Amino acid sequence: MISDTELDALRLSGEKVRVVRDELESNDVTGIVVAWDEAQVLIRRQNRRVVKLDRRYHYQLFSEPRQSVLGE
Template sequence: MISDEELDRYRLEGTRVRVVRDADPANDVKGYVMAWDDHTVMIKKLNKRVLKLDRQYRYQPWEDERAST
């Protein structure tokens, strides 16, 4: 699970993140961290839609190479 400190750093720096949900790269979510609680993270996608995703997914900067699940 991603830490509060890491989520806060992504939010404050405006880092575009990749959310790796499964083995298929087509299912990755690209966006910005808006808010979070103990179980979920709100991601604002580039098309301005907001998704509420599980905190158990892998969150990483978009520029980094995609991590395998």
């Protein structure tokens, strides 16, 4: 699970993140971190829609190569 300090750093930097939900790259969600609580994170996508995602997913910078979920 991603920590509050990591989420805060991502929100303040405004960097685009990739949320890896499973092995299929087409199911990834990309956007910027807007807000979060104990269980969920709000991500604003490029089309300005907001998506609510579970904090247990794998969050990484979009500029970095995609990491597999099973590789952890």
